[in-house]
Amino acid sequence: QLQLEESGPGLVKPSETLSLTCSVSGGSISTTSHYWGWIRQSPGKGLEWLGSIYYSGSTYYNPSLKSRVTVSVDTSKNQFSLKLASMTAADTAVYYCARHGYTSAWYANWFDPWGQGTLVTVSS
Amino acid sequence: SYDLIQAPSVSVSPGQTANITCSGRGLGDNYASWYLKKPGQSPVLVIYQDTKRPSGIPERFSGSRSGNTATLTISGTQASDEADYYCQAWDSLTYVVFGGGTNLTVL
Numbered sequence: 001q002l003q004l005e006e007s008g009p010g011l012v013k014p015s016e017t018l019s020l021t022c023s024v025s026g027g028s029i030s031t032t033s034h035y036w037g038w039i040r041q042s043p044g045k046g047l048e049w050l051g052s053i054y055y056s057g058s059t060y061y062n063p064s065l066k067s068r069v070t071v072s073v074d075t076s077k078n079q080f081s082l083k084l085a086s087m088t089a090a091d092t093a094v095y096y097c098a099r100h101g102y103t104s105a106w107y108a109n110w111f112d113p114w115g116q117g118t119l120v121t122v123s124s
Numbered sequence: 125s126y127d128l129i130q131a132p133s134v135s136v137s138p139g140q141t142a143n144i145t146c147s148g149r150g151l152g153d154n155y156a157s158w159y160l161k162k163p164g165q166s167p168v169l170v171i172y173q174d175t176k177r178p179s180g181i182p183e184r185f186s187g188s189r190s191g192n193t194a195t196l197t198i199s200g201t202q203a204s205d206e207a208d209y210y211c212q213a214w215d216s217l218t219y220v221v222f223g224g225g226t227n228l229t230v231l
Contacts, residue, residue, distance in 0.1 A: 037220070039167075047159070047167065047210050049220035060219045096166060103173070106214045108155035112169035112178060 002027040004097050004115035012091075012122050018084040022097030022115060029078045030055040035100035037111060038071060038082045040093040048093075052100045053080055087122045094119050125215050126150040128223035135229045142198040144226045146211030149192050154213045156194035158187060161208045161225070170209075171196060198228075206230045 008020035022036070029036060037052035051061040051071040061069050070083040084091060095118050098111035128148040136142040146156060158171040169178050171187035174194060184199045194213075198205055211223040 041161075046225045047161070047212075047222045049222065052220070062220070063218055098167075101172070102214075103155075106216075106219075107153070108157070108173040109214050109220065110157035110169055110172035110212070111159070111167070112172070114166040114168070117166055 002099065002113055004099065004113060006095060006097050006115045006118040008095075008118060008120070010119055010121060012087050012120060013124050014088055014122055016087050018082070018087050018091070018095075018120060020082045020095055020097075020118065020120075022080050022082075024078045024080075024099075029073065029080065030075050033101070035060070035102065036073065036080045037098050037100040038095065039098060039111065039114075040095045041117075042090070042093040050082065050084070050095075089122050092120065092122045125218040126221065128211050128213060128221050130209075130211060130223040130226045132224070133227045133229065135231060136198075136201045138203060138230055139200055142201045142205070142228055142230075144196040144198075144209050144211075144228065146194045146196075146223045147192055148213065148221070148223075150213055150215050150221070151189060151192045151194055154215070156187065156189055157212045158185075158194075158196045159210045159212065160205075161210060162206075167210065201228075201230055203230050 035052040038050040053071040068085045073080040098114040102109040126148045155173045159167040161167045170185045174189040186197045208225045
């Protein structure tokens with residue numbers, strides 16, 4: 001059974017860069033039929049997609065965050081990572097990683113399964 | 125780009141049918157996915173490609189799409205179905221789009 005687990009600091013200072021890693025177990029990240037994505041949920045708000053990556057390194061980013069987001073993949077470790085620069089209090093959220101399924105031309109896409117999430121607080 | 129619009133809240137009596145809708149012009153060309161989100165838990169995919177149900181999701185969860193509106197239907201709603209439900213789809217400009225979420229109350 002595929003499982004994903006996020007890891008990283010729970011507290012980040014304003015203006016710093018957040019670095020999170022998602023470790024994938026029970027399956028290979030080097031699959032041709034899936035991307036791997038990052039999604040967050042700020043307190044009291046809805047779900048917000050940050051970016052997704054293919055095992056080859058091809059990426060899609062949320063245009064509203066594109067200048068701050070970098071997603072990378074390490075197939076040798078079966079992991080993918082998120083970097084979010086210039087953190088502010090507005091970036092306080094639970095960050096999830098998930099497998100990102102899709103059909104040709106992206107007419108359909110979905111996230112399944114999800115990691116348990118990790119709370120990141122931005123505070124000095 | 126487009127937004128996915130969901131009603132903030134829906135109420136249903138136990139055993140009745142709950143319909144949660146998601147509207148957006150991009151749904152005319154793209155399939156919808158649906159997620160269940162309970163406080164303190166990770167989101168769970170309950171419907172993808174408009175109508176497909178992942179393994180392990182009860183049959184009382186079903187999905188449909190007509191024109192620019194996708195609908196998640198929960199038949200025989202149970203107290204345990206109380207949660208926030210999010211729709212999601214693809215947009216050629218902004219890529220992944222989530223709806224604002226609908227809080228389902230079973231009372």
